[in-house]
Amino acid sequence: MSLALEKLVDVLKTAGEPTRFRLLMLLSGGDLTVSDLTDILGQSQPRISRHLKLLSEEGLIERYQEGAWAFFRLSREGETTQLAGLLLRQADPTDPVLVRDGERLAEVKRIRSERAQAYFSRNATEWDELRRLHVSEAQVEAALVDLVGEEAMDSLLDLGTGTGSILQLFQNQYRRGVGIDASRDMLSVARANLDRAGILKASVRHGDIFNLPAEAGDFDLVTIHQVLHFLEQPERAIAEAARVLRPGGRLVIVDLAPHSLDYLRDDHAHLRLGFSHQIVSDWLGKVGLSVEKVIDLRPQDQKDTPALTVTIWLARSPVAAAPPTTVTRSSLPLENAS
Incomplete structure (x- = not known):
């Protein structure tokens, strides 16, 4: 340039x-x-x-x-x-001034990481309990990788980024990654994890999932991982995600299938007890996205604890239509005069 x-x-x-x-x-x-x-x-x-x-x-x-x-x-x-x-x-990376700056930067990141880990540890019991209810994160991530494929993308947006796991999962495929979360404590965890993994092309920031700090048509892939069941109006989050997708861009939603564990409302702030294939597909259709695939990940039989199914939806925004061809009289075939 x-x-x-x-x-x-x-x-x-x-x-x-x-x-x-x-x-x-x-x-x-x-x-x-x-x-x-x-x-x-x-x-x-x-x-x-x-x-x-x-x-x-x-x-x-x-x-x-x-x-x-x-x-x-x-x-x-x-x-x-x-x-x-x-x-x-x-x-020169060996310049004494830059070396000293780098050492102090490492110390700042170490302190940041310790603070984030302290928050994570305080909440680890609750997260472990929730993880035991459904299939492992490793299974979910493997399904996501298989679904998204290996093609390179310019930009990824992860909504409700939490610990930043999605930004880490697809780090080899995007040029620019952004994570949005409403919890500043979780953002500190995500930042520490990205620092630890040495991922410099991704950043996280505080934001409202219903009013994203992003331009329309800015991202190739948007992910919403285990977020919708915390929202009063999940369809609004889907509409906002659709707004920032580029033509032909994809939206991946990971959430719980319908279940009857009502205690999750009070103990873990779940506002929705899962989502059916139909309701999420309807929401996607209303904002102009076409559903390409829906996958259910069912946990193995658990005798002592109830089990939750995790569902993944993959949808795509329409590809921009080609400009109409201008037809002039001279371009039309000539008819025989009679």
Whole structure:
């Protein structure tokens, strides 16, 4: 991608200042807050904020809000993205300043991971109980991989990303992955897991599943994994997922089949006791998606505990229609005059 001379010079001036280049290097390792960056660089918050503002104005980084926290990351789209990547690749990884920054970044991520693990541990008993009720996650993931296939995709959106497991599952297939969740605690778990797995092309952020922070037609694949039964109006979430699908894009829904375990309402905040094939297919059809496949994963017989069936729906958005052909009189076959 070519840049006009004035723009090229402005970008190089902005990125060429030592602190700002160090910020770019740090953000190439994942999403960070101003507080993270001040801790790593040992500079004041106003100074760091000023540098971040200049980098943002040149399109080198992006900012997004998560509650009271503002996160920053390298821009993944736009005219300056390739240039930023080229500049960062020229840096000597053994440079003492960059090595020290990297060590401090690792410490910030370690603390983040410990906090996330503490939250996960506090809730592990509840999650383990739910997992025992249905087929293993390994079986579900194997079915998802088989259903989605191995083809590469540009972008993946995971709604209700939780621990970020879907972003990890398909990491070798997408160029850009985004996870959305309403729980900031779960986002911290997902971030820690992505950090641990070294997945830099995926990011997670706080968002409303009914009002996604995404443009229409922005994603090749959208996944909704074990989320709909927590929602009062699951059909609205499906409609919003359909909105952000590209023509020919796919939506995968994983949820529970109808069941009678009413205690899940009170003990685990389930608002819906599963979904039939028909009702989800009807919701998909109403937003213009065609159902391509539905799979039921039934647990093996469990004598002591009730068992839940997991259902997976795969649907596709319509491919954009080709523009109509303009027919002129000269293009019509001539008839014999009589």
